[in-house]
Amino acid sequence: SYELTQPPSVSVSPGQTARITCSGDALPKKYAYWYQQKSGQAPVLVIYEDSKRPSGIPERFSGSSSGTMATLTISGAQVEDEADYYCYSTDSSGNHRGVFGGGTKLTVL
Amino acid sequence: QVQLVESGGGVVQPGRSLRLSCAASGFTFSSYGMHWVRQAPGKGLEWVAVISYDGSNKYYADSVKGRFTISRDNSKNTLYLQMNSLRAEDTAVYYCAKDKGLFHWGQGTLVTVSS
Numbered sequence: 609s610y611e612l613t614q615p616p617s618v619s620v621s622p623g624q625t626a627r628i629t630c631s632g633d634a635l636p637k638k639y640a641y642w643y644q645q646k647s648g649q650a651p652v653l654v655i656y657e658d659s660k661r662p663s664g665i666p667e668r669f670s671g672s673s674s675g676t677m678a679t680l681t682i683s684g685a686q687v688e689d690e691a692d693y694y695c696y697s698t699d700s701s702g703n704h705r706g707v708f709g710g711g712t713k714l715t716v717l
Numbered sequence: 718q719v720q721l722v723e724s725g726g727g728v729v730q731p732g733r734s735l736r737l738s739c740a741a742s743g744f745t746f747s748s749y750g751m752h753w754v755r756q757a758p759g760k761g762l763e764w765v766a767v768i769s770y771d772g773s774n775k776y777y778a779d780s781v782k783g784r785f786t787i788s789r790d791n792s793k794n795t796l797y798l799q800m801n802s803l804r805a806e807d808t809a810v811y812y813c814a815k816d817k818g819l820f821h822w823g824q825g826t827l828v829t830v831s832s
Contacts, residue, residue, distance in 0.1 A: 609779060639818075641819065643762070643819070645762075650812060650822040650823065650824050650825055651762065651812075651819075651822055652822070653818065653819060653820055653821075656818045656820070657818070662820070692761075694761065694762050696762075696764070696819060703776055704767060704774070704776045705767075705776050705777075705778065706752065706754075706764035706819075707764060708754075708761060708762040708763065708764055709761075710761050711762070
């Protein structure tokens with residue numbers, strides 16, 4: 609079955625740039641989406657279609673995709689950005705099944 | 718604004734059934750595909766199922782195929798997940814989410830499968 613691979617954890621100091629990667633064989637053909645989930649809360653979309661930012665999401669969140677890797681970048685990470693981040697996409701077989709990466713715990717301290 | 722409210726969770730014995738509902742408001746429900754996503758305690762997100770805007774197409778994760786059925790009633794703006802033959806590993810918070818990019822999520826409903 610199709611898989612998306614993320615690092616389990618990323619740690620940065622406040623004000624630094626955090627980069628979270630997501631690798632998957634179908635990413636050259638399929639969009640990546642990124643979600644932020646804080647403890648005890650539902651996930652929130654922060655990046656869609658590789659690099660678009662929904663309204664209300666701070667500009668410090670950006671996304672990119674190249675080849676089999678998508679990247680979420682948080683420029684000037686804030687303490688409030690500490691959360692779990694998940695990438696999401698669909699496989700390329702045409703069955704429309706979704707798949708999440710395993711999630712990355714971002715620590716900002 | 719978009720609002721999704723899940724209900725129907727609870728404690729159920731292994732092998733039994735449960736039906737979850739997701740009441741939608743704030744958008745034209747009948748125009749969007751809808752998903753179910755779950756999260757086991759302390760674990761990551763797992764995509765469960767998707768249904769097209771008109772209910773004509775449905776796709777499932779291998780882990781639930783043949784046991785779960787996704788459906789919708791566009792006249793009631795409601796999404797459903799019928800869960801049969803429940804197992805301990807189905808214990809999770811179940812979320813409904815809107816559109817192919819999972820743009821909006823409900824707050825989730827907890828399903829606990831335990832004897």
